[in-house]
Amino acid sequence: MTSKLFTPVKIGSVELRNRTIRSAAFENMCVNNGPSEALFNYHTAVARGGIGMTTVAYASINQSGLSFAGQLWMREEAVPELRKLTDAIHDEGAKASIQIGHCGNMTHRKTCGQTPVGATGGFNLYSPTFVRALTVEEIDQFVKDFVNAVELVKKSGFDCVEVHAGHGYLISQFLSPYTNHRKDEYGGSLENRMRFMVRVITAVREACTRLGLGLVVKVNMHDGFKGGMAFDECLQVTKTLEALGVDALVLTAGFVSKAPMEVMRGCMPYKTLAYYMDMKEFWWLKAGVRLGGRIVIPEVPYTEGYFLEDAKKFRAELKLPLIYVGGLVSRKKIDEVLDAGFDAVQIARALVHDTDFVNKMREGGADYVSGCKHSNYCIGRMYSREMKCHCACEDELPPKIKAEIAMLEKKWETANV
């Protein structure tokens, strides 16, 4: 079969020069929750590296949705610098997308400026923090905040918006029976648990149509643990999103507070994670990660294209364009995914490792494979430093972290011979 990879594709009215999209992978590069030179340099390098569209990750629609100091907050003040970024991406021939969302209960008062909010109140050990349930009036305001963020996205020159409805963040916290114990019209039946998402996407769809933006939603195929959402309910969610007229879905899985490694698979470098944690008053959490990380963040085996079999089941049931994400590092696998009926692919780690991955695939031919060896150092680091591959920061790494990476890469190589 002739490869579709370097042929154009449309997401709504947005035409990409090829079928590659840089997946939303949190950069942690913002300063005072606004764009920075590092964010500019990374995304322009990805655009120069041949990508069809690059996605700025994890921008919050409002202050309570912030879970990191280095995270983007969609505010009027951010627009001029974001405009420079999208202009530079366009100059390189790529399109620009941005992921918007709200972290829900996955934050702390010190970061989001208030008691964290979620679908349901309680205590979140991850932060660790008390959380309060959103009121119906606040839900009304959040729908408006999503629309306001979309308007700022347009002003900033983006072509496309990606709503984050997966991974256990706010929309996903409403969808999942694990985090939604509400007794009102937003909890209980699947129809009720979908109500917040339906309201957000209906309003965002209207805004994107009015403003001429493409609309993508990132959504779970399963939450990845017993008591979370499984295939049947997730299929209903995707069918509802299709009926609401979104332009494409990104199919993913996992839940940050319960099954985080389901998203990315492979090993978690616990020593790296603990090493970078700046949590003086939560020293016990840092110690806990170092000693008991394996229990709190269990590993999930990595295989190339690990979501493909699940995603094919959704492909068989849905008509709208689908974007595949999950464990793509080789030209062969990407061609296989496109031949299986997916319209485009998203790639995160191969582009953290090397922003030129797409051009190198084009030049390297059918056998080209990324040098990413899935130590997942970049993930351990990203929680408290800017996103970077270990290959780009060898000089700053202490011997114990180098040893951990070497051990994990060896483990991965042995499992993949």
Ligand SMILES: Cc1cc2nc3c(=O)[nH]c(=O)nc-3n(C[C@H](O)[C@H](O)[C@H](O)COP(=O)(O)O)c2cc1C
């Ligand atoms: C460093 C890092 C940060 C990530 N941050 C986000 C994020 O902000 N939003 C999101 O939807 N997914 C995030 N992800 C998940 C990726 O978008 C992607 O779904 C996952 O890594 C699988 O793709 P890959 O195998 O190509 O890396 C992140 C992944 C990595 C490696």
Ligand code: SF4
């Ligand atoms: S740190 Fe490891 S997993 Fe992350 S991009 Fe680099 S090689 Fe890949």
